[in-house]
Amino acid sequence: MIKEVLTIGDARLLQTSLPVNLSEFNTEKLQLLITDMRDTMKSRGGVGISAVQIGIAKRIAIIEFDGNNPRYRDIGDCPLTVIINPLVESIDDELIEYPEGCLSVPEIRALVARPKGVRYSFYDQTGRLIKGVSDQFFARVLQHEVDHMDGILFPMRVKQMNRKEI
Numbered sequence: 001m002i003k004e005v006l007t008i009g010d011a012r013l014l015q016t017s018l019p020v021n022l023s024e025f026n027t028e029k030l031q032l033l034i035t036d037m038r039d040t041m042k043s044r045g046g047v048g049i050s051a052v053q054i055g056i057a058k059r060i061a062i063i064e065f066d067g068n069n070p071r072y073r074d075i076g077d078c079p080l081t082v083i084i085n086p087l088v089e090s091i092d093d094e095l096i097e098y099p100e101g102c103l104s105v106p107e108i109r110a111l112v113a114r115p116k117g118v119r120y121s122f123y124d125q126t127g128r129l130i131k132g133v134s135d136q137f138f139a140r141v142l143q144h145e146v147d148h149m150d151g152i153l154f155p156m157r158v159k160q161m162n163r164k165e166i
């Protein structure tokens with residue numbers, strides 16, 4: 001079911017999401033939440049969404065995209081990936097800038113500097129531990145979604161807004 005997406009200015013987006021408990025994996029409730037998140041993300045043409053964006057402050061995100069996304073070019077494909085209780089660490093000293101947008105920050109895109117490469121681990125909806133390394137678009141989206149879980153929206157990471165000089 002398509003849910004309302006909270007937008008910037010809503011204090012609920014600034015909360016820190018709670019980890020998912022072991023007892024919550026493999027439940028119908030979790031599956032329903034993931035389905036709602038996916039329906040909502042797809043209805044808005046997004047490539048990732050965190051549960052907190054639909055008002056559920058749990059450390060759950062999904063990422064799914066293909067090369068046909070009109071918002072981003074040359075990003076490759078990522079089948080539906082459910083990300084629960086993620087840990088992400090940089091493997092790059094250097095930050096690179098890339099234009100980001102967010103379903104919770106309508107009509108704004110801005111360059112955000114983040115490490116290109118990350119090492120990650122997370123659980124899927126069945127409780128299986130997934131580990132990997134990425135320096136692709138997936139790494140960018142993953143870092144953006146983990147930020148949501150920590151109450152951070154991408155404009156908070158923009159170093160310089162192009163404000164009119166006065």
Ligand code: NI
Binds near residue numbers: 104144
């Ligand atoms: Ni976002």
